[in-house]
Amino acid sequence: MAALTRLSKPSFTSLSSVSRISRCLYSGIAPEPGSHGSSPYSPRLGPKPNLSVKDPKDRNVQWVFLGSPGVGKGTYASRLSNLLGVPHIATGDLVREELAASGPLSKELSEIVNQGKLVSDEIIISLLSKRLEAGGAKGELGFILDGFPRTIRQAEILEGVTEIDLVLNLKLREDVLVEKCLGRRMCSQCGGNFNVASINVKDSNGSPAISMAPLLPPPHCMSKLVTRADDTEEVVKHRIHVYNEKSRPVEEFYRSRGKLLEFDLPGGIPESWPKLLEVLNLDEYKEKQSAAA
């Protein structure tokens, strides 16, 4: 696990820029070349957004979670969001909400998602902008983004409209990722996420052995469990391939800006959660762990 400079304690004073961020995202504004240091990427040109970037100490956290399908982004982003009092915004959830609403976009989206492909940057940015607008109207502050950005273009657009404080890159060996995706279940009534896979793999080719106990649902959810349509072996393997092709470069985008914190998951939640709090310098929030669980 590569060490990143210990983070300063997240602060909880107000930030009113979320709706401005969403407006900028919506118009697809990208930064001027060179406006964020020596970027090796050449974003689409647009006017420089009029967005004052606040010091992270004067506002709530703005974090991004990266990682392959099945790594546990949702699990840890959701726990940290409870702990820090910031919204957890998962673009995969926004896509699934759109699918469930059976609106004009849903047929197009279901074909893309069920084949394990990426939705277009335009559609994702439009969904994310709407979510940020709605949150801004409710007074939401800061965010933990999960599943966004997933392409260099998405990263450039985000970089052009606001300051991301930290990008957490969760890592797990690929054979475990597939098993974890195949074990995922959701309760169709309460929306709770569980995992029925019992993972116990030996060390091989330099990858360490890893054990993860299943995360079983309470008895009242047991008969209501559903599996995501895109969690079949073929589609999961394709999603991992798409991640390696389109999203790995996003890791380098943030690594070159000194924002990437790599975190190799040592096991299931009981082993990983305390270690994650430690590397995030959030040990002092440990007493709130039970509330976040």
Ligand SMILES: Nc1ncnc2c1ncn2[C@@H]1O[C@H](COP(=O)(O)OP(=O)(O)O)[C@@H](O)[C@H]1O
């Ligand atoms: N930022 C994004 N860009 C493009 N497509 C996305 C994005 N976020 C989510 N999607 C779409 O939604 C699907 C589900 O996303 P998600 O729940 O994050 O799944 P996972 O991380 O397990 O692959 C993706 O396979 C993709 O089709």
